Amino acid sequence: MSGKIQNQRAWLLVLPVVALVAFNAVIPLMTVVNYSVQETFGDNLFFFEGLKWFEQILHSERFHDALQRQLLFTGIILAIEVPLGVGIALAMPRKGVWVSVCLVLMAMPLLIPWNVVGAMWNIFALPDIGLLGKTLNSMGIDYNFTRQPVAAWVTLIAMDVWHWTSLVVLLAYAGLSAIPDAYYQAARIDGASSWAVFRYIQLPKLKRVLTIAVLLRFMDSFNIYTEPFVLTGGGPGNATTLLSIDLVKIALGQFDLGPAAAMSLIYFLIILLLSWVFYAAMTRGEDS
Amino acid sequence: MQSASRIRFKWLVPTLYVIFLMLPIYWLLNMSFKTTNEILGGFSLYPQSFTFENYRTIFTDPTWYNGYINSLIYVCLNTVISVAVALPAAYAFSRYRFLGDKHLFFWLLTNRMAPAAVFALPFFQLYSAIGLFDTHLAVALAHCLFNIPLAVWILEGFMSGVPKELDETAFIDGYGFWRFFVKIFLPTIAAGIGVAAFFCFMFSWVELLLAKTLTSVAAKPIAATMTRTASTSGYELGLLAAAGALTIVPGALVIFFVRNYIAKGFALGRV
Numbered sequence: 001m002s003g004k005i006q007n008q009r010a011w012l013l014v015l016p017v018v019a020l021v022a023f024n025a026v027i028p029l030m031t032v033v034n035y036s037v038q039e040t041f042g043d044n045l046f047f048f049e050g051l052k053w054f055e056q057i058l059h060s061e062r063f064h065d066a067l068q069r070q071l072l073f074t075g076i077i078l079a080i081e082v083p084l085g086v087g088i089a090l091a092m093p094r095k096g097v098w099v100s101v102c103l104v105l106m107a108m109p110l111l112i113p114w115n116v117v118g119a120m121w122n123i124f125a126l127p128d129i130g131l132l133g134k135t136l137n138s139m140g141i142d143y144n145f146t147r148q149p150v151a152a153w154v155t156l157i158a159m160d161v162w163h164w165t166s167l168v169v170l171l172a173y174a175g176l177s178a179i180p181d182a183y184y185q186a187a188r189i190d191g192a193s194s195w196a197v198f199r200y201i202q203l204p205k206l207k208r209v210l211t212i213a214v215l216l217r218f219m220d221s222f223n224i225y226t227e228p229f230v231l232t233g234g235g236p237g238n239a240t241t242l243l244s245i246d247l248v249k250i251a252l253g254q255f256d257l258g259p260a261a262a263m264s265l266i267y268f269l270i271i272l273l274l275s276w277v278f279y280a281a282m283t284r285g286e287d288s
Numbered sequence: 289m290q291s292a293s294r295i296r297f298k299w300l301v302p303t304l305y306v307i308f309l310m311l312p313i314y315w316l317l318n319m320s321f322k323t324t325n326e327i328l329g330g331f332s333l334y335p336q337s338f339t340f341e342n343y344r345t346i347f348t349d350p351t352w353y354n355g356y357i358n359s360l361i362y363v364c365l366n367t368v369i370s371v372a373v374a375l376p377a378a379y380a381f382s383r384y385r386f387l388g389d390k391h392l393f394f395w396l397l398t399n400r401m402a403p404a405a406v407f408a409l410p411f412f413q414l415y416s417a418i419g420l421f422d423t424h425l426a427v428a429l430a431h432c433l434f435n436i437p438l439a440v441w442i443l444e445g446f447m448s449g450v451p452k453e454l455d456e457t458a459f460i461d462g463y464g465f466w467r468f469f470v471k472i473f474l475p476t477i478a479a480g481i482g483v484a485a486f487f488c489f490m491f492s493w494v495e496l497l498l499a500k501t502l503t504s505v506a507a508k509p510i511a512a513t514m515t516r517t518a519s520t521s522g523y524e525l526g527l528l529a530a531a532g533a534l535t536i537v538p539g540a541l542v543i544f545f546v547r548n549y550i551a552k553g554f555a556l557g558r559v
Contacts, residue, residue, distance in 0.1 A: 028410030111539025
């Protein structure tokens with residue numbers, strides 16, 4: 001940070017970015033704020049309502065349930081994807097043609113449109129014609145994700161692990177390849193066990209990329225909409241209705257703009273707050 | 289010496305993982321080569337009566353193949369816009385200190401956190417109001433919301449890796465700022481530009497909610513064509529599977545070209 005030159009004209013270089021992002025972020029956000037304090041009966045008639053919608057949302061059981069499901073979902077997929085991704089990255093070859101083969105194949109799920117991911121897992125898990133569903137059922141396990149909430153959750157989590165673990169692998173792999181060979185040689189001379197190498201050499205070096213991985217996975221899993229919508233539609237019942245799905249149901253399904261807008265703002269603030277907590281916790285003790 | 293056996297079986301972990309990744313994709317391909325009757329008729333691990341009919345339908349019916357063209361147009365447009373405006377901004381963040389720089393950087397990143405579901409309706413109203421509804425440009429601009437912050441983040445990381453002496457020498461040699469930037473600096477960080485473009489392409493290609501909200505006919509993305517076909521003309525699973533399989537192709541091509549740089553992309557960025 002020290003070598004940078006003080007130069008206010010740098011603002012000119014940033015201006016196009018600020019203009020474009022502000023156009024896309026500030027105007028819609030103001031629209032949302034505007035709706036969140038008003039009541040409408042159609043015909044573009046609006047009445048000021050103050051904080052009524054915010055109080056209603058914060059006290060509604062429906063929001064609490066959706067938030068709990070969301071936290072549970074994000075917690076589970078972080079607990080699976082981060083250790084699994086690091087484990088796979090550690091086991092990957094360091095050089096040779098297999099590195100490219102692995103990276104290309106592993107990156108594939110990341111580039112499939114999200115609704116196709118949902119549709120793909122839908123036909124993969126269908127109990128009568130899907131490979132997964134049929135196999136489980138012929139093994140004697142009663143599995144039907146369109147009827148059983150537990151099966152729906154397992155399928156949803158398997159889908160997310162399938163979809164996003166590769167991101168953690170790519171990041172962790174990049175972090176690992178940045179460790180100089182000299183570190184490993186020194187460890188070998190000291191006779192360090194492979195656990196010690198991981199704990200005292202690899203893990204500290206991975207801290208930075210893991211911060212990015214956890215943050216990205218946290219944000220994106222909290223925003224997840226398309227994949228569960230296509231896979232389960234939020235069902236059975238409301239079993240897999242995560243925050244985004246509930247929000248779209250209220251906003252576009254019931255066209256309750258006020259409550260939907262208030263919920264959007266609360267939702268966004270939760271993400272901001274938790275991201276900041278994650279970031280602060282993971283970079284604690286690091287001097288900037 | 290106990291680790292010798294561990295090393296010998298190490299390759300099993302990535303191999304099993306790749307097999308897990310490929311299973312649903314295989315199943316999609318399997319379905320795409322079957323007729324809808326065969327899919328609904330029973331369970332089989334490979335197509336009994338192999339058919340290209342589904343793919344033929346997609347390549348001959350304009351409502352299908354236009355979806356791919358529309359998607360590709362707005363994705364490429366978005367990638368170009370995002371990278372072009374992110375380049376000077378990333379340079380400013382990596383080289384200069386200016387009033388509010390850290391806050392600005394964080395504010396940009398918060399837009400990466402905004403749930404698309406929150407913005408769907410306001411975006412529809414905004415782009416209808418300025419007359420861009422149902423154009424490729426509308427989707428390309430809307431996707432800038434999350435792609436520009438990402439591009440700035442990645443490019444800033446790459447640029448910070450370039451020693452400042454390069455800039456200083458060029459300025460002493462009498463280069464003007466823009467001539468230096470285009471002729472000397474951009475070629476130096478070509479790999480970073482490739483990585484940033486890759487991630488912009490990726491996130492614009494996979495996003496559906498906003499793309500679907502901002503289009504109706506003229507710029508309808510392939511993913512929306514798929515969902516609407518599913519609801520109107522019954523449940524043509526074979527056709528949907530073929531359309532889904534084809535959406536994997538552009539991504540797979542792009543990955544292949546940047547395979548040596550993907551892993552670097554995020555690692556060099558900073559939070």
